[in-house]
Amino acid sequence: MTDLLQLARAAQANAHAPYSGFRVGAAIRLQGGETFAGCNVENASYGATICAERGAIMSAVAALGTVSVVEVVVVSEGNPPWPPCGMCRQVLSEFCVPDCPVHAVNGEGVHLTWRFDQLLPSGFTPEYLIESP
Numbered sequence: 001m002t003d004l005l006q007l008a009r010a011a012q013a014n015a016h017a018p019y020s021g022f023r024v025g026a027a028i029r030l031q032g033g034e035t036f037a038g039c040n041v042e043n044a045s046y047g048a049t050i051c052a053e054r055g056a057i058m059s060a061v062a063a064l065g066t067v068s069v070v071e072v073v074v075v076s077e078g079n080p081p082w083p084p085c086g087m088c089r090q091v092l093s094e095f096c097v098p099d100c101p102v103h104a105v106n107g108e109g110v111h112l113t114w115r116f117d118q119l120l121p122s123g124f125t126p127e128y129l130i131e132s133p
């Protein structure tokens with residue numbers, strides 16, 4: 001997890017957060033070992049803001065196509081550290097393996113960990129859209 005934490009912290013430093021003042025970084029590891037990072041990018045419209053976790057996922061998909069996420073790290077200054085928001089959980093559900101560990105860490109070293117399926121139980125997953133024979 002150390003490499004993901006470093007990537008997430010580096011991305012957090014680049015966050016564009018002039019409205020909330022809350023910088024967030026995220027990093028993900030894929031099944032093949034590749035890593036990607038993202039940061040929150042706020043927008044004056046507020047609604048066009050994208051979170052760090054979704055930024056990391058979008059970068060991975062742009063680079064590799066469909067991906068399988070096996071680990072997620074989110075870094076914030078929240079205390080307790082912030083887990084992914086509901087919208088990010090929904091996006092992650094498209095790509096995360098169910099037992100994917102999701103770590104939330106803050107600058108004080110507080111570290112919380114969940115399995116992804118704990119964060120979004122009974123989520124709306126791609127399986128609902130696959131037609132049964």
Ligand SMILES: [Zn+2]
Nearest residue numbers: 051084085088
């Ligand atoms: Zn989010």
